[in-house]
Amino acid sequence: MPFTYEYPRAALTVDCVVFGFDGEGLKLLLIERGLEPFKGRWALPGGFVRVDEELEHAARRELHEETGISEVVLEQFQAFGGINRDPRERVVSVAYFALTRLDDHRPQASTDARQAVWFNANELPKLAFDHQAIIQQALTHLRSRVRVEPIGFHLLPPKFTLTQLQGLYESVLGREVDIRNFRKRVLAMELVVALKKEFQRGRQRPAQLYRFDPKRYEQLKKSGFQFEL
Amino acid sequence: MPFTYEYPRAALTVDCVVFGFDGEGLKLLLIERGLEPFKGRWALPGGFVRVDEELEHAARRELHEETGISEVVLEQFQAFGGINRDPRERVVSVAYFALTRLDDHRPQASTDARQAVWFNANELPKLAFDHQAIIQQALTHLRSRVRVEPIGFHLLPPKFTLTQLQGLYESVLGREVDIRNFRKRVLAMELVVALKKEFQRGRQRPAQLYRFDPKRYEQLKKSGFQFEL
DNA sequence: CCAAAAGTGTTTAAAATACACCCATGG
DNA sequence: CCATGGGTGTATTTTAAACACTTTTGG
Known part of the structure; x- marks a missing residue:
């Protein structure tokens, strides 16, 4: 068969689980959604991957656009592809975790109205989509990675x-x-x-x-x- | 903005790195490509994810279609999204590794002309796409997983x-x-x-x-x- | 009886753990 | 001078590592 794959396609996104540490405890950066679905809910920074864009680049770009953070350590840890994770249509998301020096990224008035806020990792609000599960996995990965690679220093x-x-x-x-x-x-x-x-x-x-x-x-x-x- | 994401989309595939063990050494199951690109080259079993299909289901389905293997232990380990990994167009692949009992899956004449063959994990032929890199990552993951979870038994x-x-x-x-x-x-x-x-x-x-x-x-x-x- | 792989314990070294007190500073 | 967190060593237990010979079978 020639290469004619003309079926409907899933959309592709990236999501970033942004970790920070302030001496008190582990923190997570979330943004408040300004639009439906899940308008008003907290969610992970992330968004669509452009068709000619590397996955990690997309993660970096979205993170910068939505939170102002740049020059951050990113590590891909899992793809999430549950059929109904997005109520609108099929969206597969490649998830990254980011390790940041929290003090360099104190909550600023975000560029695009939506606010980014640090939460305690064990006191999270109700989250949009399957972001709760994504965070759970990110924590598991972080916990095992931090013991065998010196990545904790980035926090x-x-x-x-x-x-x-x-x-x-x-x-x-x-x-x-x-x-x-x-x-x-x-x-x-x-x-x-x-x-x-x-x-x-x-x-x-x-x-x-x-x-x-x-x-x-x-x-x-x-x-x-x-x-x- | 309303949800009108009408940009070109990447295609989404799954690839399976199928491990086996025969008492001699670690083995990998590859199939010979019957079509361009990389016609005649060896490649990982895998293929397109349907728009209403779970990722793991797609991996299982493709594995079954291309090699006859079913009822296998699958573990997702990484998404590969390099821009030019497929010469035709943008294809993002979610990679799984599979652990099989090799003796249950001796090379049969495959259903669809293409043959599936076991190779020694450290004597691989030249591979299609970025499958060499995918296998490399799979090995790294397997090596670390096998030490902290009793998954080796599945081989x-x-x-x-x-x-x-x-x-x-x-x-x-x-x-x-x-x-x-x-x-x-x-x-x-x-x-x-x-x-x-x-x-x-x-x-x-x-x-x-x-x-x-x-x-x-x-x-x-x-x-x-x-x-x- | 020989070749081939199965099976078995002990000693030693290294690493992990438990544990409690003195130190330097700011207020 | 006192409250606060910083800083230090040793003894004990646990775990890992090194190491070689006897057993059972099929041919």
Whole structure:
């Protein structure tokens, strides 16, 4: 048969599960829908993929258009294709999760009227479409990825304390972590370097600041090292 | 704006990376393309998703149509959407891996002229489209999944010896495994039960046959057990 | 009786865990 | 001077790794 595929086609979208961390807990960025269906409901940033556009590019573009966020770490984790996930017609969505430094993306008045708001990952409002399920999967993926790749650092500011890093892991994994064992492991990996004479001050003892060393990670990876936390 | 999305749309397909194991090594099922583009090249089983069809259903259907295989374990692992992955037009493919008992699916004369053939996973021919890359990703996923979920059993016959199981893990992970430590771990998990008085005979000492116990696995999972090999 | 694969335990090393007190600062 | 979170070491348990010989069968 010649290539004449003239059947109706599903629409193709991308959705982004945007994670952030503020020292308190894991956060998720949602936008309020301005249109039907699900007008007024909260939803994931996302939208249609252009026919000549890479999937990841579409995710980046939609994220930028709807929330102002750019230069973000994106990872595709699953396609969602349930027949009735969109009440209008068949829409298949490729889902990405994004890891952002929350402080760089405090809620701004969004360009196009719709507002973007950070929610606690475990206190989400009622969501549009199957976005609840997408988020659930994203969390599962994040939890397993964060233990075998040093991606958690993308949720922290470039300079961070070990306490912040620990808090991040506790939030993502949903359980407490022993402070001494955690520090032992992190420092033993030598993926993180102490910044000389740089401290974070509060109303208590100043905390040593560290930064993640991506070059060091590349080195280690080449010599068979496997990140694990 | 009303919902009038009248732009050209990408076509949507599914592709299946079908794994098998024959005691020798990991195998992959490919079909020879009968049509352009890539006529005569080997390719993954797969095809178009109907507009009212679940993704997984499409994967199952295509697999059945092209290879005769049914009742198989399928797991979606990634969507591939590179702009020029299909020379004809934009095609986004949702990729699944399938785990089959190879002996149940020995090469038959396929229903529709095209033949399906098992290849050694590390001696693949030149492939159509970006199927090489899809397989690469499938292997990576399989390798990490097989260590944290008891899915490897789907590649073995219902009754198997521990040596077969070990060989499977060695093939998938690509490294040797210590026989005594492996057996110790497997038996300690109690996911596998010895079949009374059932042995596999060869020209040497008969080997105890075991079967995987899925109910036991469900039990254990509920009580917080985490499979790991 | 020989070849071939099945089966079996112990010792050692490494890694994970549990655990409690002193430190430096801001207010 | 006190409240707050930062920072540190050791002993114990658990887990992983290394390692070689005996058994059973078919031919």
